[in-house]
Amino acid sequence: MTAADRYSYGPYHEGPDPLAPPLDLREALSEIGREVMEGSSPRSALEELLRRGTSGMPGLEELTRRLWERRAEISRSHRLDGTLQQVRELLDRALEAERRALFPDPSDDARFAEMQLDALPSSTAGAVNELGEYPWRSETGRENYQKIRDLLGEELLESRFQGMKQALQSATPHDVERVRRMMSDLNDLLAAHARGADTEEQFAEFMDEHGEFFPENPRDTEELIDTLAARAAAAQRMMNSMSAQQQAELNELVGQAFGDPRIAQQIAELDANLRALRPGQDWESARRFRGQDPLGMGEAVEAMQDLGELDELAAQLAQSYPGARLEDIDLEMLERQLGVDARMDAARLAELERELRRQGLFERAPDGSLRLTPKALRRLGEVALRDIVGKLRSRKGQRETALAGAAGEPTGASRPWQFGDTEPWDVSRTVRNAVLRSASTGSPSVTLDVADVEIAETEQRSRAAVALCVDTSWSMVQDGRWVPMKRTALALQHLISTRFRSDALELITFGRHAATVDIAELTGLEPVWEQGTNLHHALLLADRHLRRHPDAVPVVLVVTDGEPTAHLESDGTAYFNWPPDRRTLAVTVAQVDSLARSGASVSVFMLGEEPRLAAFVDLVARRSGGRVVAPDLDGLGAAVVSDYLRGRRR
Incomplete structure (x- = not known):
């Protein structure tokens, strides 16, 4: 045997594409981080990512759009009176052939027969029932009338048993009797199951004798009931979707199925048994069909089942129920309705969700909510810092001095x-x-x-104590400065924690009041409508941080878009006034002077172009030996990181 005989090559059909590129968790995490920094909870951010998808992966929204397109295609392309239309056409051909056969006959019997035909009810069902005992003279007319009975039998059974129409084409009376006996045994089995009897043996005997009628190959009575009830409910929804006249005609016609009224009686008994056993099925809803393509009863039931599956899939894709996971999506059903590509897209989304959880990027907070882990925050900081470094390519220079010394x-x-x-x-x-x-x-x-x-x-390495004070007043949210501010803090925190580990960073937020926060709190901080820019309180907290590290180079960085409108009173309450009160400005400047006396300069990153703000921050920079930077939002992170590096070199 040669090497070539051992292998065969062909298209790959089973499972995910082995050559597909790996999942890009960096892009996913970046999107989640952006949503979180805009104020969404981590859970909402994850759900939003899965809804939108990524640049190379369609999300749930796109899959849902395809579902609704498929749903609209079914309802706008078809109508449900196909069987009635076929019966009418066969009836017209049968009557026409019979009249042609009667016309040349001069006998009174022929004229009487013609009168019978002329007196037939105008409704299709009434005419078909009236002709049940009619002695046909035309062989063509008799054949067409028998085709009506066969068609009704095939469509009626196909509406309850998938594949039955094909199996009963050219059915003989013996075949019809076998079907009637199967249905009688089936109803006996369902009735025994409804009484609570043990039907395991009865089910096995039933499948041994009639298994050919059930290509689904159910494993037990419950599975058989599930299969039959789903199709029977779809048949009932089809009837509900018809007009009252169409329903009446079809109900009257089914008694002529195969010319044996017992078939319709067994179907009615089967529907009653299934409805009692599976009341939770959708037996009542109706659909609106507006198309031109007529569907037979069997095809209409298929369409109803498709619409039911599409609705079920839409609920699964919506993920709006408690504890929803993408693993809940029925991939086989999705492939059946939208094709293999949709199945693969949903599987990739589920894999993305699993990987984000498995990689330890989310954790449960004590209150049960979902939050980003330190690992996720490090990755977000790494991405933010990488973006900033790209803007600092032109900035060069060593930040450290190498000296021989015992303290090094x-x-x-x-x-x-x-x-x-x-x-x-x-x-x-x-x-x-x-x-x-x-x-x-x-x-x-x-x-x-x-x-x-x-x-x-x-x-010998220099060490810095860094206080980053960020404005969290409502204007920062309103003017689109919220996320750039958070990304700047993430980048600075990541730089210090990875490159300058001896530095001490304090993150301080200030609105009506100021507070120290860790990076996780700042990242997940939700915007709150709050008036007040209490820079005074923020500088007090910065001063306290610097005094805890007397041996470090003091660095104070302030990101703000408004002049101070609040300050802290001696009793700890915040005083607010707009326009800014002279006392607020005075105590804020006094705190700047206090920082300057301890050797700290205050650098202000001014967002906005208000003349009053510009005048105030210029005063702060001159009194503290700091500087004023007015970056655009894209350059904010680069400006802050650059100033931090410049400050710690002093």
């Missing part, structure tokens, strides 16, 4: 000891030097000499 951190290098050095010894290299020197002199023992001593070089 080891660099991994060493050098020979010199008189006056106080750094710790590099013991391994000192011993190695002693061994090599002793061996080179032929000494039988190892002795330590001053020339052998090496000391570990250290690097």
Whole structure:
């Protein structure tokens, strides 16, 4: 056997595409982070992501749109009177053939027959029933009338048993009797099950004898009932969707199914049994069909089942019930209605949801709500910082100074000891030097000499205490500055936690009052309609943070879009006034002066172009030795990070 004989190649049909690109969790997390920073809860943000999808993956909204298009196509393309129309056409052909046969006959019997035909009811059902005992002279007329009975039987059974129409084409009386006997046994089985009897053995006997009529191959009585009830309910919804005249005609016609009224009686008994066993099925609703393509009873029931599945899928895709998960979507049903592409799209969305949860990006808060984990916040910070670094490509320069000193951190290098050095010894290299020197002199023992001593070089790193004060008043939300402000804080926090770990960062929000928050709280902070810009309180908290780190370079960064309109009174209450009160301005400037005396400069990032705001922040910068930056929203993060790096070099 050659290697070529061992393998065969062809299209891939089962499961997800093995060559599909991996899920892009970075894009998904970025979208979720943006929603959270705009004020959505993490759960809502995740639901919104799944609803919209990503750039390479359709979301639930797109799948739902396809569902409604399919639903509209069914209802706008079809109408439900196909069986009635076919019966009418066969009846007209039968009557025409019979009249042609009677016309040349001069006998009174022929004239009487013609009178019978002329006196037939105008309704299709009434005429068909009147002709039940009519002695046809035309063979064509008799054949067409028998076709009406066969058609009604096939359509009636197809409306309750899928595939029955094809199985009963050209049915003989023996075939009809087999179907009638199957239905009688079926109703006996359902009646016994309804009484609470153990039907396991009866079901097995029934399937052994009549299993050919059930291609679904149900495993037990309950599964058989589920299958039959779904189709019977669809048949009832089809009847509900017809006009009252059409319903009356069809109900009257079914008694002529195969010319055996017992078939219709068994169907009626079957429907009653199924309705009692499955009252939760939709037996009452109706649909509106406005198309031109007539459907037979069997086709109409198929259309009704399709519409029922589309409604069920729409509810699954809406995910609006408690505990909803994308795993709840019936993928086989979705493929049946929208094709394999829709199934794969839904499977990919479910995989995305699973991966976001499995990767530990969400966690349960003590109150039961969903929130972003520190891992997710780190990833958001990494993305935000990467965007900012891209805007800082033109900014170069070292932020650290390398000095040998006892207070520094080891660099991994060493050098020979010199008189006056106080750094710790590099013991391994000192011993190695002693061994090599002793061996080179032929000494039988190892002795330590001053020339052998090496000391570990250290690097003196500057350390900063950073207070980032961000304005959270309503104007920040109203003017679209809310998310850029949060992304800036995320980027700065990520930079400090990964690159400058010895720095101490304090995040301070200020509206009517100021408060210290961690990055998770700031990221999930919801906008609140609140008047007041209490920069005074924020600077008080910044000063407290700086005093806790007296050995660090003090850096105060303020992001705001309005001049101070509130300050903190001695009793802890916030005083607010618009336009700004002179006392508010005075105590705020006094706090700026206090920070300046302790060596801290205040850099203000001014969002907006109000002349009064510009004048105030200019005053703050001059009195504290800081500076004023007026970035656009895209450049806010770069401006803040750049100023932080500049400040910690002092």
